[in-house]
Amino acid sequence: MKEGSASHTARVVAAHRLTYDRVAAGYGDPAADEALSRDVADGLTPGSTRIREYLRVRTAFFDRMVVNAVDRGVTQVVTGGAGYDGRAFRYARPGTRWFEVDHPATQADKRARLARLGLDASPIAFIPADFTADPVAGPLRDAGLDPARPALFLFEGVAVYLDRPVIERVLAEFREATTAGSILVSSVSTSTSTPASRARFQARVAALGEPARTVLTVADAAGLLAAAGWEVREASDGQRSAGLLLAEAATAVPSPERGRGALTRPLSRRSVQSPASGDPGTGTVSPAS
Secondary structure, three states: OOOOOOHHHHHHHHHHHHHOOOOOOOOOOOHHHHHHHHHHHOOOOOOOHHHHHHHHHHHHHHHHHHHHHHHHHOOOEEEOOOOOOOHHOOOOOOOEEEEEEEEEHHHHHHHHHHHHHOOOOEEEEEEEEOOOOOOOOOHHOOOOOOOOOOOOEEEEEOOOOOOOHHHHHHHHHHHOOOOOOOOEEEOEEEEOOOOOHHHHHHHHHHHHHOOOOOEEEEEHHHHHHOOOOOOEEEHHHHHHHHEEEEEEEEEEEEEEHHOOOOEOOOOOOOOEOOOOOOOOOOOOOOOOO
């Protein structure tokens, strides 16, 4: 993203989400989420493109994972690269604490909008961080994340804009900040898209000052997560082709002394079925923020 500017791609995602039917829950304030998205999307008109369909699939997948976790009693949700995500409002539930980690410029713009709209952001702890330079484990704990209790970590539409060593370091710090059994939901830009569609996407986001940096095979993504201390669960073909991954914090924790890619002891190899209801879609999709 351009220095000192809020993320344009995050605004585009907010505009697209206004056109989707979202996963419903018996709690929360969807109207607050929509008010934020309308404010952010002012002047943007998303077209009917393959990226729109991909974002619909991705949004539904992450929505389901949040509702599943909150319904199971998870009371800590961490959103890495939160942008203008409004799930902390849409799926708010008494006793649930939300932690949003994002670039300082985007986060400052979001907080200013929330204040102007009169939306109560008290359940959210805001942690400003440039993933390329700033630590996140310590600031999350300082903000109140309890490392002894399970948490849900969301890493949606972020990895494509980061270099691979940065992704691994951030995810390793998420693992460092939580307990075994916590869940990570992430999206990656996969090599299943056609060269032409990938080139169009890369040219578009580069022109916005937010160049795509990392495209992975699903196997590469699973290896990266394992190196950071997260064990990937079994996924459907649709989830894999869309680059939608669900992982569990393994017993092993990345060892700082051996580098962020090292583990203190081997990961188990058990395969766990995703709890997601339904398949997020099949076929090849182009990468998106």
